Amino acid sequence: MKAEQKRRQELIAATIREIGAEGTLNVTVSQIAKRAGVSPGLAFHYFGDKEQLFLATMRSILRTYGVLIRANLVGKTEPVERLTAILETNFSPSQFEDGAVAAWLNFYVLAQTSPEAQRLLALYHRRFHSNLVYSLRPLAGDAAHGIAERLGGLVDGLYLRFALNRSHVDPGPAVAQVLKALEVELSALDG
Amino acid sequence: MKAEQKRRQELIAATIREIGAEGTLNVTVSQIAKRAGVSPGLAFHYFGDKEQLFLATMRSILRTYGVLIRANLVGKTEPVERLTAILETNFSPSQFEDGAVAAWLNFYVLAQTSPEAQRLLALYHRRFHSNLVYSLRPLAGDAAHGIAERLGGLVDGLYLRFALNRSHVDPGPAVAQVLKALEVELSALDG
Amino acid sequence: MKAEQKRRQELIAATIREIGAEGTLNVTVSQIAKRAGVSPGLAFHYFGDKEQLFLATMRSILRTYGVLIRANLVGKTEPVERLTAILETNFSPSQFEDGAVAAWLNFYVLAQTSPEAQRLLALYHRRFHSNLVYSLRPLAGDAAHGIAERLGGLVDGLYLRFALNRSHVDPGPAVAQVLKALEVELSALDG
Amino acid sequence: MKAEQKRRQELIAATIREIGAEGTLNVTVSQIAKRAGVSPGLAFHYFGDKEQLFLATMRSILRTYGVLIRANLVGKTEPVERLTAILETNFSPSQFEDGAVAAWLNFYVLAQTSPEAQRLLALYHRRFHSNLVYSLRPLAGDAAHGIAERLGGLVDGLYLRFALNRSHVDPGPAVAQVLKALEVELSALDG
DNA sequence: AATGAATGAGCCTTCATTCAT
DNA sequence: AATGAATGAAGGCTCATTCAT
Numbered sequence: 177m178k179a180e181q182k183r184r185q186e187l188i189a190a191t192i193r194e195i196g197a198e199g200t201l202n203v204t205v206s207q208i209a210k211r212a213g214v215s216p217g218l219a220f221h222y223f224g225d226k227e228q229l230f231l232a233t234m235r236s237i238l239r240t241y242g243v244l245i246r247a248n249l250v251g252k253t254e255p256v257e258r259l260t261a262i263l264e265t266n267f268s269p270s271q272f273e274d275g276a277v278a279a280w281l282n283f284y285v286l287a288q289t290s291p292e293a294q295r296l297l298a299l300y301h302r303r304f305h306s307n308l309v310y311s312l313r314p315l316a317g318d319a320a321h322g323i324a325e326r327l328g329g330l331v332d333g334l335y336l337r338f339a340l341n342r343s344h345v346d347p348g349p350a351v352a353q354v355l356k357a358l359e360v361e362l363s364a365l366d367g
Numbered sequence: 368m369k370a371e372q373k374r375r376q377e378l379i380a381a382t383i384r385e386i387g388a389e390g391t392l393n394v395t396v397s398q399i400a401k402r403a404g405v406s407p408g409l410a411f412h413y414f415g416d417k418e419q420l421f422l423a424t425m426r427s428i429l430r431t432y433g434v435l436i437r438a439n440l441v442g443k444t445e446p447v448e449r450l451t452a453i454l455e456t457n458f459s460p461s462q463f464e465d466g467a468v469a470a471w472l473n474f475y476v477l478a479q480t481s482p483e484a485q486r487l488l489a490l491y492h493r494r495f496h497s498n499l500v501y502s503l504r505p506l507a508g509d510a511a512h513g514i515a516e517r518l519g520g521l522v523d524g525l526y527l528r529f530a531l532n533r534s535h536v537d538p539g540p541a542v543a544q545v546l547k548a549l550e551v552e553l554s555a556l557d558g
Numbered sequence: 559m560k561a562e563q564k565r566r567q568e569l570i571a572a573t574i575r576e577i578g579a580e581g582t583l584n585v586t587v588s589q590i591a592k593r594a595g596v597s598p599g600l601a602f603h604y605f606g607d608k609e610q611l612f613l614a615t616m617r618s619i620l621r622t623y624g625v626l627i628r629a630n631l632v633g634k635t636e637p638v639e640r641l642t643a644i645l646e647t648n649f650s651p652s653q654f655e656d657g658a659v660a661a662w663l664n665f666y667v668l669a670q671t672s673p674e675a676q677r678l679l680a681l682y683h684r685r686f687h688s689n690l691v692y693s694l695r696p697l698a699g700d701a702a703h704g705i706a707e708r709l710g711g712l713v714d715g716l717y718l719r720f721a722l723n724r725s726h727v728d729p730g731p732a733v734a735q736v737l738k739a740l741e742v743e744l745s746a747l748d749g
Numbered sequence: 750m751k752a753e754q755k756r757r758q759e760l761i762a763a764t765i766r767e768i769g770a771e772g773t774l775n776v777t778v779s780q781i782a783k784r785a786g787v788s789p790g791l792a793f794h795y796f797g798d799k800e801q802l803f804l805a806t807m808r809s810i811l812r813t814y815g816v817l818i819r820a821n822l823v824g825k826t827e828p829v830e831r832l833t834a835i836l837e838t839n840f841s842p843s844q845f846e847d848g849a850v851a852a853w854l855n856f857y858v859l860a861q862t863s864p865e866a867q868r869l870l871a872l873y874h875r876r877f878h879s880n881l882v883y884s885l886r887p888l889a890g891d892a893a894h895g896i897a898e899r900l901g902g903l904v905d906g907l908y909l910r911f912a913l914n915r916s917h918v919d920p921g922p923a924v925a926q927v928l929k930a931l932e933v934e935l936s937a938l939d940g
Numbered sequence: 941a942a943t944g945a946a947t948g949a950g951c952c953t954t955c956a957t958t959c960a961t
Numbered sequence: 962a963a964t965g966a967a968t969g970a971a972g973g974c975t976c977a978t979t980c981a982t
Contacts, residue, residue: 179966199479202393204951215968220953278479285472287531288390297531326548329541330517333524340478340488357517357548360555371941395976397944406943411978561945581861584775586972597947602974660861667854669913670772679913708930712899715906722860722870739899739930742937753962777955779965788964793957 184222184232186212189274191233196275201230201282231292234283237276238300244270245307256358258311262304263354266331267338267347277339304328316365323361330357375413375423377403380465382424387466392421392473422483425474428467429491435461436498446502447549453498454545457522458529458538468530495519507556514552521548566604566614568594571656573615578657583612583664613674616665619658620682626652627689638740640693644686645736648713649720649729659721686710698747705743712739753795757805759785760792762847764806769848774803774855804865807856810849811873817843818880829931831884835877836927839904840911840920850912877901889938896934903930 190212194203205226209216223229248261248268270276287293305324312320334350344350381403385394396417400407414420439452439459461467478484496515503511525541535541572594576585587608591598605611630643630650652658669675687706694702716732726732763785767776778799782789796802821834821841843849860866878897885893907923917923 183966200476205953206951216952217954217968218966221967226952278476281472281476281479284527284531285391285469285476288469288472294531294533301528301532322544322547326521326544326551329524329528329544330521331524332527333520333522334516336475336523336527337492337520340475340485342485353513353517353520356513360517360552363555364551396978397976407977408943408979409941412942417977565945582858587974588972598973599947599975600945603946608973660858663854663858663861666909666913667773667851667858670851670854676913676915683910704926704929708903708926708933711906711910711926712903712930713906714909715902715904716898718857718905718909719874719902722857722867724867735895735899735902738895739903742899742934745937746933778957779955789956790958790964791962794963799956 180222183212183214183218185236187214187219187222187229188233188236191229192237192275192279194275195233195282196278199278201286205229227290230283230286231290231296233279234286234293234296237279237283238296240270241265241300242303244268255311255314256362259308259358260355262307262311263327263331263358264351266335267351267354271335272339272347280335281339301328304331315362319365326361327354327358330354371413374403374405374409376427378405378410378413378420379424379427382420383428383466383470385466386424386473387469390469392477396420418481421474421477422481422487424470425477425484425487428470428474429487431461432456432491433494435459446505447553449502450499450549451546453495453502454518454522454549455542457526458542458545462526463530463538471526472530492519495522506553510556517552518545518549521545562604565594565596565600567618569596569601569604569611570615570618573611574619574657574661576657577615577664578660581660583668587611609672612665612668613672613678615661616668616675616678619661619665620678622652623647623682624685626650637693637696638744641690641740642737644689644693645709645713645740646733648717649733649736653717654721654729662717663721683710686713697744701747708743709736709740712736756785756787756791757795758809760787760795760802761806761809764802765810765848765852767848768806768855769851772851774859778802800863803856803859804863804869806852807859807866807869810852810856811869813843814838814873815876817841828884828887829935832881832931833928835880835884836900836904836931837924839908840924840927844908845912845920853908854912874901877904888935892938899934900927900931903927 187208190208191203194208194211195201197203205219206216208229209219212219219229223232245262245265248265249258252258252261265271283293283297287297305328308324308327309320312323316323331354334353338344338347338350378399381399382394385399385402386392388394396410397407399420400410403410410420414423436453436456439456440449443449443452456462474484474488478488496519499515499518500511503514507514522545525544529535529538529541569590572590573585576590576593577583579585587601588598590611591601594601601611605614627644627647630647631640634640634643647653665675665679669679687710690706690709691702694705698705713736716735720726720729720732760781763781764776767781767784768774770776778792779789781802782792785792792802796805818835818838821838822831825831825834838844856866856870860870878901881897881900882893885896889896904927907926911917911920911923
């Protein structure tokens, strides 16, 4: 059982790396298995088929993201401090490592046709939104919802643009823009 | 020659529809050709290979978008009026028809590995940015650049979220959020 | 279209030979295609999948058998003469050539799970039965039906036993037994 | 050792049921093992490979049939009584239970390529024939051999037709035909 | 220009078999 | 004895691409 978890993790990690290397979900299970150092058959033994492997990978990425968010929020109680942590997490190095970018882009594509991928993505959006609203409410009251939607959209859009622009290496400016947007939104409240 | 142009257009239109139907670039050239009412061989005759067909399709989409933007700007001289037109164009019905959403998502994916797709996407981003800055400058001066980046990112992010959420049918709220962001940015300038 | 018919025939013939060579339906489409001198893809192009190829083969075998029966009945009007012709046809060389035996045995197996194979087999049984009854009626009246059932069963059983016994080479004795059974049945009527 | 016999029997029973469920010898050893409640490895441990398992299954079926025949003959001394018992046994419920039909059909197929299966089938035919001849001799003298061959063939053929016709549920009519054939053969002797 | 028959490489998946425990 | 994880060869099927017509 212990070994099984390890194998699964290895296969998922290999999947991310392979998707990253190819940029596409058009990677063969054999390639993934080879990268994980196991036989192709094993991937099917554990995941049933290719799509399940992809979905498990997506779940893993979202889970990792969730863990990271919670870790970054530990001990932070001030709303702005918390908002900053949430927004920054989306641009932390782990979100760009290996094949994370390619995985995200391809999961967007997958979400169009896979109900489960759709569900996972919706869940992620909901949680992200809740996190933002929770900390925005004390600062913005009823405006919190709208602001959260805009910040959420901005994060996704800038992540996308940053990820697609190979000339960028440092996500710093992207984060700065998001934080600036937060500042602008908050300052507009007082106006 | 006239006929050739027509054939090409039909193949490109068929490509968009087919990508839309599948949600993926995993569509067969034969299916595309059948949809266009021609033989598979003809697609290769005109476009060389599958990737060229996709790139031609992407070019076509971006061209159409450019034409639309210019059309919507005709006769508009007020900066805010122009900005509104630019931002709204991104959520106009044509951006969601047929396979437009699927095409966009997949071109993001393609841009990771295809230099030409990358180039086309960068060009689109640059033009979009210039358009915004041009109209923002009179209102925001040096802040125009930053605002344009945020608005551009927001548009992409909200388009993405809207497109992936099958429960939404009317992009109205998304547009409203973008315009609200514009309003917020401008009001923050006076603060 | 002409060429297509030819290809199909070649593939079906190759299928029979290959099933004959292996004794089983566990032959690969690639083997069949190679035997037919075409690429594996072509078999799928024409027949869709392996099962359709098998069913087409079964149809072909039954059609050939039907043609043979009709040919052997031409000009024969005497009931006994016709009955003899019908019964002998089942043991004619063509029923043992190539992979005919293996094909028959395996189609029995296939008929358990494939509705279409079941249907084809039932059709064959019905026709065979009708043919016998038609010529038996003048000789045996109401007993024709029962006699036909017994003769039909005997033909199938002896064909099976003969086909499975590799030490036999000449189906003569089997035919003799069937004709003897006919004689016995007819003589019993007068008793 | 006692346990080993039990395991073997369970595996053989599972093989029959699995062949019956699939209609084919295309059943996986893993499925058989699961049905028998043991690990796949055990099947190989006991039987060596898949074909040996099939042959052991065939032997088991033939042995069971032999036991049944002998049981049904106990206390019967009259030739006609014995013949009836022999012929009826072939259509007794046990010959249609579980996967018996599928097993028989597939063993016919297997007999084409497996010498051992061929041998087992020939042995069964010989014993069946001997049984019939033994009881026919007192009634038919030298004609016994021919009659036995015809009755044997008829049994096989009608079993085959009955087994493949899913619309039949009661083998009664088939048995009646076989017994009628016996009657006809005997009555013809006196002619 | 245009067709569409034909190819064949490649992929997902299955499964008999092995082997460390 | 027994397990079941793991392998890897093989097969059905797809599809980009070619080419004779």
